[in-house]
Amino acid sequence: MAKTLRIIVACGSGVATSNVAAEKLKGALSDRGLYAEVRAVDMKSLESEARVADVLVSITPYATRDQELKIPALNGIPLLTGVGISALIDQIVALS
Amino acid sequence: MNAFIQAFLDLGTAVALPVIMIILGLVIGMKPGKAIGAGLLLGVAFTGMGVLFGFAFPALGGAGGAMVSRFPGLTFKSYDLGWTVASVISWAWPYAFFMFPLQIAINIVMLALGWTKCLNVDMWNVWHKATLGAFTTALLSGSFLGPNGALAVGFLIAAIWVVLELISADLTREQVYNLTRIPGIAVSHNMLLDAFWMAPLLDLLEKIPGINNIHTSPADLRKKLGLFGENYILGAILGLLFGLLAGYDYKGVANLVIAGATIITVFPMMAGLFARALAPVAEGAQEFMQKRFPGRSFYVGLDWPVLGGIDALWVTGILVAPMLLFWAFILPSSWNDTLPFGSIIAVSLIATTTVLTQGDIVKSALLSFIAVPVYLKAATFFAPYLTKLALDTGSMQLQEGYQQITWLEMNAAGFRLMVFAVLDMLNGNILLGAISAVALVACGFYWVSGMKRRENAAAAVSGGISGNPKPY
Numbered sequence: 001m002a003k004t005l006r007i008i009v010a011c012g013s014g015v016a017t018s019n020v021a022a023e024k025l026k027g028a029l030s031d032r033g034l035y036a037e038v039r040a041v042d043m044k045s046l047e048s049e050a051r052v053a054d055v056l057v058s059i060t061p062y063a064t065r066d067q068e069l070k071i072p073a074l075n076g077i078p079l080l081t082g083v084g085i086s087a088l089i090d091q092i093v094a095l096s
Numbered sequence: 097m098n099a100f101i102q103a104f105l106d107l108g109t110a111v112a113l114p115v116i117m118i119i120l121g122l123v124i125g126m127k128p129g130k131a132i133g134a135g136l137l138l139g140v141a142f143t144g145m146g147v148l149f150g151f152a153f154p155a156l157g158g159a160g161g162a163m164v165s166r167f168p169g170l171t172f173k174s175y176d177l178g179w180t181v182a183s184v185i186s187w188a189w190p191y192a193f194f195m196f197p198l199q200i201a202i203n204i205v206m207l208a209l210g211w212t213k214c215l216n217v218d219m220w221n222v223w224h225k226a227t228l229g230a231f232t233t234a235l236l237s238g239s240f241l242g243p244n245g246a247l248a249v250g251f252l253i254a255a256i257w258v259v260l261e262l263i264s265a266d267l268t269r270e271q272v273y274n275l276t277r278i279p280g281i282a283v284s285h286n287m288l289l290d291a292f293w294m295a296p297l298l299d300l301l302e303k304i305p306g307i308n309n310i311h312t313s314p315a316d317l318r319k320k321l322g323l324f325g326e327n328y329i330l331g332a333i334l335g336l337l338f339g340l341l342a343g344y345d346y347k348g349v350a351n352l353v354i355a356g357a358t359i360i361t362v363f364p365m366m367a368g369l370f371a372r373a374l375a376p377v378a379e380g381a382q383e384f385m386q387k388r389f390p391g392r393s394f395y396v397g398l399d400w401p402v403l404g405g406i407d408a409l410w411v412t413g414i415l416v417a418p419m420l421l422f423w424a425f426i427l428p429s430s431w432n433d434t435l436p437f438g439s440i441i442a443v444s445l446i447a448t449t450t451v452l453t454q455g456d457i458v459k460s461a462l463l464s465f466i467a468v469p470v471y472l473k474a475a476t477f478f479a480p481y482l483t484k485l486a487l488d489t490g491s492m493q494l495q496e497g498y499q500q501i502t503w504l505e506m507n508a509a510g511f512r513l514m515v516f517a518v519l520d521m522l523n524g525n526i527l528l529g530a531i532s533a534v535a536l537v538a539c540g541f542y543w544v545s546g547m548k549r550r551e552n553a554a555a556a557v558s559g560g561i562s563g564n565p566k567p568y
Contacts, residue, residue: 016367019368080402
């Protein structure tokens, strides 16, 4: 069995939006038969959090910081708007 | 039946909340196992918050008390524990969950009538409406309206807030798009309602000669400031500062450094558990709304974190932190008795100034400097209300000698103060209320026209969120 994918979902506080998005992502991934570890994090702590993660799903896309990290960064806005979720899941499945 | 309900309430909020959550979960069609899980998590978060209070109050309150006795003239009796604490307490208000259907119903009616283009799917911030309902009820319970009348006015104020949030989302859409370049969204958070009085103030500031020509590079500044953004570092710095001001010995200071870092790090984690437990409710509500308006053109209203990618936001936050302390220490206790702590990065203030100034750090910092006293006033004014709600719902036990809790980055603080001054007229306090009413009406007209002008300016730069560079 492949290693479990570690996904971090970042928002501005790591409290509300990122947790709601993380729960939604977990559900959408398990619907596709992919089990992943999904954690909500504070974007202010991204540097340290990214060291123990494989993928970043960011609710604050285009942040200059996303590009400095060593892991792929995906746009997490679809998790909030509901538009384009399956494309996002495809991207994550391709990474796993 | 009444005896049954009373017995249920006597169990305490930590038990009643999970039960309500489980029932609500089953009603919206969650599987029983998941609904029970969500309910339990809510109980865990609520209880965890209570445990933390027992740790945070002696640490912070002790330092605050020591500062007050060392420096005559200082009177801190309200402790700012940040918005995360306020949100958890607000869910314990018995009527909090009714704010979901209220917000959804108003949004659907306004979309159907064409009064807004915003479909607000941000169900987390329903808690703000709960605080408004609870605070209004508390303010007016002693008036001629009686407790039931006060509760009705509480719901009315919450309803007005929902309407204004949607209009505010419409009136900031282009400005948000110009900063984030995320298509199809708007920010429906009520913090942006403080544009009501900040927009005219900013118009005045922009008349200062040369102010429009100062250019800074937020991205570079953001990188240099880097580490300070992390919560526990800020908590440690505040612990050090307060420990020294309190005149503690080295051991006391060192312990307050660790305590400060702990409090500021762990409170948001508890609120995060709350968000996870409520996520299915939020999701269900979102799907319910989106199903009602398939294929219609609207903008999806979201919480403020979509602004988190803006470097100027965090740079302003770091600049505003010392301003909070400065004003808190020099304003007289009749104006402010709040010791800033948990809201030291005052997002609701800095996000509003960042959107209005379109990421201009100099203007954003200037506007914030003028606004901080308003936020301190609001934190001080509403501290007894939040404390009462916390005590009434059993969210915390107040210990002898430690006084009130509040949160400093109260959303739309100035606007909220004016609204409550108007409401206070029902208690017979006419003068301040009348002045506020006039100010609200004047600001309201200016708000709509001033924001439209700013929207056009933003759209001219970005090309417009809908491809129209001149929306108004």
